Amino acid sequence: MTSAVNLVLPEVVLIATVCVMFLSAPFLVSESGVAAPGIRHRWGILSLFAIGVAIWFWLRTPLAPINDGPFRLDGLVSYIRGATLIFGAIISLMLWSQVEDSKSAECQALLLAILAGVNFTVAANDLIVLFLGLELVSIPTYVLLALPRRERESQEATIKYFLLSAFSSAIVLYGFALLYGATGTTHFVGISSSISEAHATGVSKLFPVAVALIIAGLSFRITAVPFHFYAPDVFQGSPAFAAGMLSLIPKIVGFAALIRLLSLSVGAASFNGHMELLGGMVKPLLALLAAVTMLVGNLMALRQSNIHRMMAYSSVAHAGYMLVGLAVGDSGTIATGISSLLFYLVNYGIMTLGVFAVLCAVSSADRPIRTLNDLGGMSRHHPAAALMLAVMLFSLAGLPPSGGFLGKMNLFLAAWSEGSSMGRYLSYLMAFNAAVSAYYYLRTIAAVYLKPGSGPTTMHMPIPATFAAAICTVATLAVFIAPQRIWDAAQMKIHNPPIAGVATSPAEPAPVSLTTATNR
Helix, strand or coil: CHHHHHHCHHHHHHHHHHHHHHHHHHHHECCCCCECCCHHHHHHHHHHHHHHHHHHHHHHCCCECCCCCCECECHHHHHHHHHHHHHHHHHHHHHHHHCCHHHHHHHHHHHHHHHHHHHHHHHECEHHHHHHHHHHHHHHHHHHHHCCCCCHHHHHHHHHHHHHHHHHHHHHHHHHHHHHHHHCCCEHHHHHHHHHHHHHHCCCCHHHHHHHHHHHHHHHHCCCCCCCCCHHHHHHCCCHHHHHHHHHHHHHHHHHHHHHHHCCCCCCCCHHHHHHHCCCCHHHHHHHHHHHHHHHHHHHHCCCCEHHHHHHHHHHHHHHHHHHHHHHCCCCCCCCHHHHHHHHHHHHHHHHHHHHHHHHHHCCCCCCCCEHHHHCCHHHHCHHHHHHHHHHHHHHHCCCCCHHHHHHHHHHHHHHCCCCHHHHHHHHHHHHHHHHHHHHHHHHHHHHHCCCCCCCCCCCCCHHHHHHHHHHHHHHHHHHHCCHHHHHHHCCCCCCCCCCCCCCCCCCCCCCCHHHHHHC
């Protein structure tokens, strides 16, 4: 038990801080609901301190890829954990600027609980632990959406997200139940062993159904079509920090869970053997999801004038790009799909949080930024914020010099070098959708610099949100200049027990230099 706790020390720190915040916050708010002015700064500092301590433990915790306990710590866990904690710090800065003093403690505590849930999910070594991690992400999210604001629009967004998220959780749980019925165990090591034994005699008919249900349930979290329909309304009714969190955190947990579960049946990061074991069902399904999600997301984003709705459909489109990497799997002679997906996931987090951080910085209670018209004149009133927003939108469009350009390029190369007609078609679709998305991103930049209007008139932008936007701006440029460290980390190994008798796909390519891949 002690060894299991050692594997999740960063999450223990986060949960302990959550308890401290929830227990102490009621004593610092009066009966009328009024808190001391500026107390949100103290809660923000405490939240960032907890995340900093968690990052310290993350850097010092050794890898433990295969064990019989409830948790594992392999390269995938380490990569996702680090990204989640860093992005959590950025979201905490955004939240710090937007939430009033009396609700700051609860909102910061809920954010820390969500971060812990993401890390519990990706570190899970058992279906039960994985499901509990998913719910530890979902339940605080419901409260965080409802708590900061009491407007009807915000309450409607919360109810929609709650009902549809509960439905998706039920689908995932049913898939887990069928997977348990097919293998007789909930532990990942046992599931791998059961599939190994079934390979000679034939896989249970429950297994493909279980995988299909799990993919469907997790598709809700990554906003894949047709499970995306909640996103525009929920984003529109949420404050900027919450919309930014919803655009990223569910994608991290959803893709991490899919990568973990889809690698179980064949051991060491070999996805293609898994596809063959299921009769070739999964790969075409993921490719179809990727194609439809890219197209629907970008085409619907063209019609939006509300910024939050546009970013919601943009989030759908980017989920499609990442699904390309999942469909390619461990194929690709230049870059594998999984490595490219993980590299793009970090770049996407930087880009999308940067956009919402700028919106947090320039919005005010009396003049929120909602539509493209609200951005008119922003370059005159806030030239620095306008520049940061332009950089983020250029990156989302996949234009150099930005991390978004390298992220899209790697996904394109992974699909192109996959070797099948499916990979080539996905490459063509990615190129087409990148061109379509450039229109609405550049249209937004044009509104900032060319559209007449008063623009956001906040005289002093809040320091935390401005700092968060600056971090994202510098980060996306830095990734373009020096991407190798993140790329090397993305080429991690997914450690699963080797399965005798299962023909896996060719060995995973050795880590490649991003510069070399670009030159090819």
